[in-house]
Amino acid sequence: MFIMPVTNAQTHSTPTYLCKPIPALKKILASNASYTNSIRAIRLMLKILLVAALNHMPAQGETTPSAPKNTLKIGVIGPFTGPSADFGVPMRNGIELAVQEINAVGGYLGRQLDIVYKNDQATPDIGRKAAQELAAEKAVAVIGFCNTGVAAKSLDVFQTEKIPLIIPCATGTPLTAKYPAPESYIFRTSPRDSIQAPFVVDDIIKRNWTRVAIFADTTAYGEAGLADVEKALAAKKLTPVYVARFPLGVKDLSKELKTARAAGANVVYSYTVGPENAMIARGRQALGWKVPQVGGWPLSFPFFIDGGKESADGALMSQTFIAEPSNERRAAFLATYARKFKVKKITVPMAAAQGYDSVYLLIYALFGIQNGNITGPAIKDALESKLRTYYGVVATYEQPFSKEDKDAATRNMLVMGMVQNGSITFAYPEDAKRNLFVQRKQ
Template structure:
């Protein structure tokens, strides 16, 4: 009997130790991006950016010994698919938070899922102005790391005015993204006392825009702003070259996607586009990120540098919120922590003293934008002066009125 009791005691102790030795369950983070289809360059770059961040975090122990785990879903740039996947991640997978959406229409259809369930969503790519305007920031669980279209359109119009151009032609796709972008463009032009010289709309998926380009050329415009996503930006550049129209071509961040370069067969060279970040090997965090990215994906150039970097920063800001919430990973706790960060975050895109607040859920302000271009098959700074000043980090402005000048700050 004594032997049996001793055996049972030892067995019980061994089982207790085995239970205690089991690793803590991972913290699961939802990921929703278009991994297939026309927006796949954005989506896959964002996915790799998230993986780079998670790999680095897990290498140093994760969150208090708990690994981070990505629960990845492909929304295919389809609104209904995005809604279904949002419901799955929040209600079935019970993720701690979600990072996702590259397409404004897909994001807008899914926002209610996160808001009604008080589940944090960080949008690293989609730029539609309405995304962070649908709910008052004080109540909203929606945060964003990309530059909203209202900022991008103002930036482009400011550049047009800076060059002394006055007759701007607009070539805009007929998606919800195009509708909202056109509204923002016309408002920005009106603030500058300008009207579009011509406005032409087109369908997504178009393969040739030469007739439309001839129409715009005949308008006598002295500048062209194309408003659409990556592949169609390439179609615009190819058509502009084909009709021999040599006016400046400007566009939002989609003009910087690798699909724009590939579709145009390099004819995007010399165009100008809005950027929050440009590959720069003289910036330590920037160059380290590009090197780590290359270990996960060997794509050259990166499909979308901005998607990748903004998603990387999203994961790291979420991790800091987990620490600031002191172990409470509920939606309300993470929301409060994101709005009230305990420390500065030195990211790839910028150094954030406070990316978000209870009154502002957009991490990017107008002063943080750069004018980029395609140069020798890679993205670069349009102006050499910007390239020389790039080591001066442009931090988010907290004033109500965003300025277009950089704020010097140490890295």
């Protein structure tokens, strides 16, 4: 294991103090033992690089193209107030937790990570304005977006300005497909709906729930999700028996539920992020229609669990991270999060964990830039290269991205979650056992 070399400005050679193998660091980074080892590893790496940078600053009058400044500006965009704050806030908290850990040991080569937060309020125009502001403020990279429609409105800002964007929450399939992969500056750590939908469809077929009614809102998220579910069903030679479309804010879906029941549906697949999920659950209960409700990860949100109460129990959804201390690194993350933010339960654990991992993937990429030239294209290239192995909370990452693939999450990282007594747990005991071992990208 070698520390990343920094090229001397005058000789163009690599200083030997940055090339010597560090036995202790090599031993820690080579270990799969625990999350604690991963944290120790990056802290040690950061400390070594910080000391090296400080001890080898250029003499007076000497210049270097990679001379560090005081801070490194990174943007964060998300819905921190409003109807999507229940997953925007834990995303922000996960990011903040990771940044605090990194800054505590010196940041990036002595430069503290300066996080600039922008609240998009789950509104596309506000999100776009936030993206433009971060570009004007010279953020070197941005982590953000929870809502597919909000993200979609802003993608061209990042692509045009060549600012890498890592999306830790929004799952709409089109987001990482808008630009040709080799040219794209849009990366994502959340599981796109085109892997979530087939995963859930496979599960409901296994349970013999094949007469599917789909309830999808008319947002970009609902539109893309509906297409993914219909495609997943078609792959199994199935078509939905009924499809309901509705705008956000609708107050009553009883007519649509009655139509779905009359069509003989034996499962309801819902695709929306707000209180409408709970409205569907309560509507089924009011009709005495005892069919299961399944969907993507929004069925793990408080809007559904708290809004649906007992009618939400038993609902099934895809998850990358369930807040159970199934191994040491996840237990450490949960305990640290609870202590820092003084909460007993994370409102949306997936959002927090994916936000946290996104920061570390970015910092690992930054350490892979050989000459310290922190530009958008350099960060993009580093993200697309093989990183030092990062033992994350959601997964273990070796090469999360490439020039041809901008999605870090793969299907093997998914498990089925189930609402039980107001919380999310594993739908299958075997998933709980499998969760002892953090998955790697396939």
